[in-house]
Amino acid sequence: MSDGREPSGMQYSNPVLPGMHPDPTIARAGEDFYLAISSFEYFPGVPLFHSTDLVSWERVGHCLTRDSQLDLRGREASDGIYAPTLRHHDGTFYMVTTDVGGDNGGHFIVTADDPAGEWSDPLYVDAGGIDPDLFFDDDGTAYFQYTDGESLPEYRVRQAEIDLDTGELGDVRQLWRGIEGGFAEAPHIYERDGTYYLITAEGGTHTDHMVTVGRSDDPTGPFEPHPDNPVLSHRGRPMHPLSAMGHADMVQAPDGSWWMVFLGIRQYGPNPGVHHLGRETFLAPVTWEDGWPIVNDGEPIDPEMTVESLPGDSPGGLSSPARPFETTFDGELDDSWQFRRNPDPATYSLSDDGLSLVGKTDSLDELDATFVGRPQSHFDCRAEIDLGFDPDDGEEAGLALVMNESHHYEIGVGREGGETVARVRLRIGEVADEVAAVPVGGEDHRLVVDATTEEYTFRYADGDGEPTELATAATRYLSTEVAGGFTGVYIGPYALGAGTETATPAQVQRFVYEPAE
Template sequence: MKYLNPVVRGFYPDPSICAANGKYYMVCSSMHIFPGVPLFESTDMVNWKQIGHCLTRASQIDLYSVRSSGGVFAPTIRYNNGRFYMVTTNDSYHQNFYVYTDDIYGEWSEPVIVDQDGIDPSLYFEDDTCYFISNGNDTDGRGCIQMCQIDIETGKKLSESKFLWHGTGGRFLEAPHIYKFGEYYYLLEAEGGTEYGHMVNYSRSKNIWGPYTPYPNNPVLTNRNLGGYQIQAAGHGDILEDNDGNWWFAHLAFRQIHMWQTYHHLGREVCLVPVKWRDDGWFEIGINGTTPIEVELPDNISFEPQNFSYNKTFENLDEKLDWCYIRIPHMENYKFDKNGLELKGTDITIDDVASPTFAGIRQTEFDLDINCDVIPGAEKSGISFYMDEKHHYEVIVEKNDSGIFVYSRQTIGCIWQESKHHKINADKVTLHIKSEAMQYHFFFKDENGNDVFISDAETRYLSSEVAGGFTGTIIGLFAVNEKGDGVSRFEKLSVKHEA
């Protein structure tokens, strides 16, 4: 049996996993994108289906004016006594909190605040005790992993925060999780920054408060020495034993656009590798301590074949699961139906640290063929490839007193450029984009259905290496009205990938 990494593709970073009721559940970071914390379910650990979000209400998370890549960092999901808990950080406000639910398919609670600093929080349950773990700094200002006991009903601290381990000396100590396997407590973490130097380390102790002894062969997982390999930044993740006694590590990584082009714009994705136990109580992760694209497993492990081909349309995209928004949306400006989407623009644009009228889906593959009909009513509307408010590309249909025009606009930091404006003698425009690993190609269709070239755009300028941040490209339909109140309609959307 073989499977391919990433197993969940596109902007789904910082995975955490748990098991409950014979199935497996996973959550990922969402940063300033709403709804917050995508939630997935699986029966075989390889194939994952999104079933919801943990943060679906503005009362649960304040994203109104957070910077790009602020907001929701690094969630952890845990199951205890019939209840699911998701703990995370609103990094923009330096606030750790958790929400909970007794129905994994239903709504989650209002936030419960925990007064411990740091980010990447995790929970560990043992008997009637709940431990709260995060990164932080010790009394000398050194990065460390810290822990306290909390009352899980109220979030109140029941002990002082105590530092457990300084890690192995790599930068940006993060992603702590504690487990008890046999007689040892294992403290897992990530270091090196969530970039090309990312790595996973761990230590163990017979006492949950330490002292912790490092694994002699740390880092236990890293792709940092695989120069030119497509999958990079293997790190931040979570361990799980499945129902058949197999052990797994789900973690983030990303795909760079070319062997010699060290850029990534799809975001940090979810990879999966096996965990192997040694006789001395230490464990190994991955294939020779790395994450490959193709993972071969023993015949006793079975799963459904992966299928990465798709054609996403208005008919099969789910309004609550697949679509996302920049910060907290004004839903009165959105009207979905089975055949299309109507967007009422406002004077907020994609350049603003606010919430423009923008409905997006995550870009999950390099190679895409995208088509959409735009019936312009708003002053400007079209398709956006959005990384953040300073790094995005648009194909724009503009309606003004002189007529209807189609053109592209590329915003890269403080620089922007527009292509030639093409006048359209019709009430509807079909936009066509061909996406490749290193370039986007923008077109519109003429009256005979032929492509008319608008411009090309390099994907690397939407990458994290250029833009910074922790997100990935989102394909968005948008509308803007700087003066009026027009509504644009989008129909016949097709986002197609052939694996």
């Protein structure tokens, strides 16, 4: 029973980066923390965030912004950039990751003096598998850890010394096979007081996900497993609002405290639940007992956390995706926007009048459809666009919710047979249906999506009038459990043609995203 007193200490909310922010990795430079995440088929690749308190994060750019660094054209959904590791050593930032599914894919490293600036072209590393890691020992040796195996259940953590000038590896050794003998991935090595620690993810990346730890007197092992492994997991807690905790990275703050960032999901609905916001980034404190890390005092991770203090002078605040967002574009796209694969310059342009889109496919089912979006970061929210568009026959533009090419919803304005209509279309796997269509006039359109945990409501207004409801659709059909893959729902404008580039550009004059939570 509560005694009515407020909890002492400092409070923050989990996830600290809501919406699709998976596989977090963190590095510290002085008083500053930098965090990077997986981006899969989205471009630019590897979004990058900055914080001084580990709770309030600001996006500062991407590590992979040029076609010479990353070519995602033709990739299937959930291929592309997997599980980066971000490190800072001797004044240089290193980001190592895996490009999955491409002809020239595999592990590679990019570097930068300023993480918010330009990053180098890739230095490729000849090794199989996924989830690479870099560890710099005090004697100057650099170690490369990664996960590899004949099949995912047989994945093991492997290690070799690496020459960071050439990318060449020394002799490869097996480092860790996992406490359950399989699914060992996402390795990271740390040194503390002369002892080396290896953390890995195991159990797959869904509800059996967990974080395990080993320690050794040498970075090459052998690693003794933590007596209380896993040190973090919500497996076996089907009624907890947070699930799939795993894929972690640790950092020591300037005040000496230790922290862990990791992914998790927020499911809803009957057990087993579903989630459509993707895998999100969570934060928990780490303490040390008998030379072992203890995550959150061994307790489950909650949506509202209380800690003794946070690093830095800031008391914490809203992360960048948690804030309301409005733009009239004004000649630029800010760093929160991403394309599905490398954009075709012929289909996107910016001016002081807004974002101009040219459609070249007849549906969003195509890999190179014209679409630019931001992660949906809240269950309850509103997204809307003001669209200037007088389409010719076969042309359409509007606002879309995209999980992948076979699972997406859109509300748009198009013209068929000489009539302009506002329509709502749903694609759920093999089934596509136009669930609403009403005649509209003029060139000024407002398209609105109101979201709750379990439902999207689509509304249309002529100009800046009051939006009228056209249709509703269940969120669950855009969930990972239905659609598959590793991403979450993105929201943003799109344009379609009749299989060729449209003659009439769609002018997106304004975009608004408003959390209702």
